[in-house]
Amino acid sequence: MIKHTDKISGWGRYPSMQATILSPRNTAELSNHFKNTAAESFQGISRGLGRSYGDSSLAKNVIQTRHLDNFISFDDKDGVLCCNAGISLGTILDNFATRGWFLPVVPGTRFVTVGGAIASDVHGKNHHLDGCFSRHIVSLRLLLASGDVINCSESENSDIYHATCGGMGLTGVVTDATLQLRRISSAFVNQQSIKTHNLQECFDQIEAHNSAHYSVAWLDCMAQGEELGRALLFLGEHCPDAGRDERSKGGNTALNVPFTTPAMLLNRYSMRLFNRLYYKAAGQPGSSSRIHYKKYFFPLDSISNWNRLYGSRGFVQYQFVLPPETAYQGIHEVLSRITAAGKGSFLSVLKKFGETNANLLSFPTAGYTLTLDFKYEADLLPLLAHLDAIVLQYGGRLYLAKDARMSETVFKNSYPRWQEFATVREKIGATGVFTSLQSQRLGI
Amino acid sequence: MQTILIIGANSAIAKALARIYAERQDRIYLLARNETALQEQKKDLEVRGAGSVDFALLDVNDFELHQQAIAQAVQTLGKIDLVLICHGSLPDQTRAEHDFEQIQHEFNTNALSVISLLTILSEQMIKQEHGCLAVITSVAGDRGRQSNYIYGSAKSAVSHYLAGLRGALHPHHVHVIDIKPGFVDTPMTQNIKKGFLWAQPEAVAQSIVKGISAGRNTIYVPGFWRYIMLIIGSIPEALFKRLKL
Numbered sequence: 001m002i003k004h005t006d007k008i009s010g011w012g013r014y015p016s017m018q019a020t021i022l023s024p025r026n027t028a029e030l031s032n033h034f035k036n037t038a039a040e041s042f043q044g045i046s047r048g049l050g051r052s053y054g055d056s057s058l059a060k061n062v063i064q065t066r067h068l069d070n071f072i073s074f075d076d077k078d079g080v081l082c083c084n085a086g087i088s089l090g091t092i093l094d095n096f097a098t099r100g101w102f103l104p105v106v107p108g109t110r111f112v113t114v115g116g117a118i119a120s121d122v123h124g125k126n127h128h129l130d131g132c133f134s135r136h137i138v139s140l141r142l143l144l145a146s147g148d149v150i151n152c153s154e155s156e157n158s159d160i161y162h163a164t165c166g167g168m169g170l171t172g173v174v175t176d177a178t179l180q181l182r183r184i185s186s187a188f189v190n191q192q193s194i195k196t197h198n199l200q201e202c203f204d205q206i207e208a209h210n211s212a213h214y215s216v217a218w219l220d221c222m223a224q225g226e227e228l229g230r231a232l233l234f235l236g237e238h239c240p241d242a243g244r245d246e247r248s249k250g251g252n253t254a255l256n257v258p259f260t261t262p263a264m265l266l267n268r269y270s271m272r273l274f275n276r277l278y279y280k281a282a283g284q285p286g287s288s289s290r291i292h293y294k295k296y297f298f299p300l301d302s303i304s305n306w307n308r309l310y311g312s313r314g315f316v317q318y319q320f321v322l323p324p325e326t327a328y329q330g331i332h333e334v335l336s337r338i339t340a341a342g343k344g345s346f347l348s349v350l351k352k353f354g355e356t357n358a359n360l361l362s363f364p365t366a367g368y369t370l371t372l373d374f375k376y377e378a379d380l381l382p383l384l385a386h387l388d389a390i391v392l393q394y395g396g397r398l399y400l401a402k403d404a405r406m407s408e409t410v411f412k413n414s415y416p417r418w419q420e421f422a423t424v425r426e427k428i429g430a431t432g433v434f435t436s437l438q439s440q441r442l443g444i
Numbered sequence: 445m446q447t448i449l450i451i452g453a454n455s456a457i458a459k460a461l462a463r464i465y466a467e468r469q470d471r472i473y474l475l476a477r478n479e480t481a482l483q484e485q486k487k488d489l490e491v492r493g494a495g496s497v498d499f500a501l502l503d504v505n506d507f508e509l510h511q512q513a514i515a516q517a518v519q520t521l522g523k524i525d526l527v528l529i530c531h532g533s534l535p536d537q538t539r540a541e542h543d544f545e546q547i548q549h550e551f552n553t554n555a556l557s558v559i560s561l562l563t564i565l566s567e568q569m570i571k572q573e574h575g576c577l578a579v580i581t582s583v584a585g586d587r588g589r590q591s592n593y594i595y596g597s598a599k600s601a602v603s604h605y606l607a608g609l610r611g612a613l614h615p616h617h618v619h620v621i622d623i624k625p626g627f628v629d630t631p632m633t634q635n636i637k638k639g640f641l642w643a644q645p646e647a648v649a650q651s652i653v654k655g656i657s658a659g660r661n662t663i664y665v666p667g668f669w670r671y672i673m674l675i676i677g678s679i680p681e682a683l684f685k686r687l688k689l
Contacts, residue, residue: 002634025631026481070484071491081491095467095492 001033008062011307012053012404013314014376017437019044023064027084027149027175030063035147042145045436046173048113049088052120053317054404055437056168063173065115071095072176079181080138085115085174090301092179097293101181102238104136110298115174120401121166121362124297125214125236128354132362134165138178142171145433149175163424166362168400170434170444171425186239189214189296192288195279199229199335203328203368206233206352213237214296220275221348221372222268224339229332231350232279236296256304263311266375271344300347310375316404318384319363319371321353322396327368330394334370334387341383345372360421363399371402381405400438408443418444445495446470447521449514451504451561452531454481456630457580460649461528466494473517473524474499476531504531504557505549514564523572526656527565529558529579532599534632540594547594554598559605566609569618577613578621578656579606583664585624586673589689610661622662623652626669 002023009016024030034042044061068086075081079101081092089103090110096102107122116122118140121132130136139153142164152161164171194209196202202217209215214236223230300306307315322330331350338344349371356365374380388410391398397414398406412418422444425431448465450458453474462472466489474497476482482499489497498520502513518524533553540546558579569575584592585599603622610620627633627642648665655663664670676689 002631004634023634026484028480070488072484072487074491083491 001029008047008050008058009314010054010056010058010404011051012316012376013307013310013312014316014404015055015058015437016314017058017060019058019060019062021047021062021064023067025067027068027143030068030173030175031143031147031149033147034143034145042433043435045434045439046115046119046169048086048116049111051109051112051116052401054402055441056120056401056403058437059435065113065173068175079183080178081181082176082178083114084176085118085140086113088113089117090298093293096181097184097187100184102184102293104130104180104182105133106297107133108298109301110294111301114177114179115169118165118174118177119167119169120399121357121359121364122401123353123364125216125234125351127364128210128215128352129213131354132165132357132359132364134359134362135357136180136182137165138180140164140174140178141176143173143175145172145429159424160428162359163361163421166359166400167421168361168438169436170421170439171428171430172434184238186242187293188239188290189236189293190239190288191291191296192235194233194235196231196233198227199231199328199332202229202231202233202350206350206368209233209235210352215352217350218278219335219348219350219370220279221335221338222272222275222344223279228335228339230279239290257306257308260308260312263313263375266310266346268342268344271346274346275344310373313376315376316374316380316384317371317402318374318387319369319399319402320387320391320396321363321365321367321369321399322391322394323365323367326394326396330390330396331368331370333390337383337386337390338372341379343374343380343383345374348372360417360424361400361415363397363401365397367396369399371399400442403438406442408441411442411444446525447473447523448526448528449473449475449517449521449524450528450530451475451502452529453485453499454478455530455532455632456645457625457628457648457652458528458530459485460645461530461652462489463492464649464653466490466492466497469493469495471495471521472497473521475502475513475517477501477503504561505552507557507560510557510560510564514561514568518568524565524568524575526576526578529561529577531557532580532582532632535594537592537594550594551598551601554595555601558602562605562609566613566618569613570616572618573616574618576619576621576656577606577609578623578652580623580625581606583624583626583669583673587677587684589676590685591689619659621656621660623655624662624664624669624673626664626666626672 005020007016008019044059045057046063046065047057048065050057065086068084070084072082089112105124107124117133121134123132139151141149142152143149150157194205196205212235217231217233219231351369353364353367353369448470450462452458454476472494474482486497500516535550581603582599584596585603588596606620606622613620625648628648629642630645643666651665
């Protein structure tokens, strides 16, 4: 098996570490590695494209799954796709969107592997209607610590299935998945934007447009006073008709940040200016435009390595969810706390979630989720600890795929099913074998 | 819709090339050593849209099987529009340079097997009065360097052969392309430390497909290697032999 060492980090580039990276060329090679090596000797985690923000895919030993990237089969009558888990969602869309098939749930970037999408049980702009990525999985195959590969689904090994979806790679390595794609008639999306002037109006508009297929609000997190929480709400629907430009694959990344920029470029002044300009630049109220799916779903993907803009110390993403009865108050308090501290985020995103699912560690619960980016600075961690307290107080939790620093106490208080998760892992021999910096920090 | 024969189909660059052509719905025939990998590759290419995918097992060092392997490919595809020869092996220079048996093996794999296949394929192409033969050699063949001259000289032999073949086949409307990659991150180079000059197989494959469509004679990939090798080539030998390149 190909082995080399390298420095790795999450997308936030904080933290980072030296790791030994194993790159299996196929599932058989990986399975044999576990069968031939004593179980206690492998301690590490699988890693796809490294888009989780914190330390979810960081460990002394890492299994690189990117080369396990074959398609296996596709039924073009019912849209069922079977593939290796190392394939990216972007590759799936590149091959199928122009053929009239789409992934029912996509996260904010297409550079995520199927395995990664399952490990984080990712959600998209349509969670309020279509749930998480796992809702649209027919079944998956999981490599266990023993080297055996088993089938998992709602009806087969379902306890292991519910632990694996959202399980951050801690049950084993997902080798293949069978996905249900959804028919679309166009690669384009009709986007409508609505300007709101404060947080309450933003919440009201989200509720008023609950039947929109895709719905997400970009918040100006630096606005204060009466304008706190003013936002641009973006709604979307797949275009019902194919246009003349349907063959268009949408192009690839246009810009690149070739090196890390000085962190001081991103400060409270530049952020306030950016937020103000972005809010002002939004088109006419109620305006609508026809956008290629790549631009609509993955706007940041068009800037390669945008994470370098946050400087060499990196950044931390903070995403939490609060239940409907406390969401407005809790988010209002969080935004006030951040502006009081003079910290800001370029990309503050507010979204309404639909129902909680049956997966043990899956992040989305009914309510509202807010996502914030913070440049990594000396006084950031205490601020985030204060925000943790607010989130806990209002009955919420943080997203493991974004987390780089949450404490074990905060985690166990907000994810009550962690013990069931630990029990399943123990049952399949995953404890002590599949482990990451994050799992060690969270005590699972 | 083209018919394409890929020799050394399991190699990283070949896999990436096959995928691009599959998405164009071309008909593809694969030759390689690993049956399981070929079966998986076939399914992958079919999902991506290939017009058809067939394969056969071939170890290129079984010279006596070359004729039959090519004949079978021609029979399956009818005619061959494009041949991609992608197999190769990278020896440990320090271990190989004093071991002629190993050098002979490397020359078989990297040079003689390629020439044997091209000899047979040329006949087919002449019969067709049409076609394209594209072979992956290497920038290492451009100048003998002390750090890599076993590999380099074998590749250089192929490049020289291709140049001659190009002229010989030109009257028959058959095109001959020499593809020269620089540093590519693949299983073949797994033991070499990577740096900023290194390219990924997918990007290399995109450039190769573009170069083949454009009808180039020699494709350096990425393109900047043409200029790097010009500079390397211009260093006077009196100086070059003292460098540890």
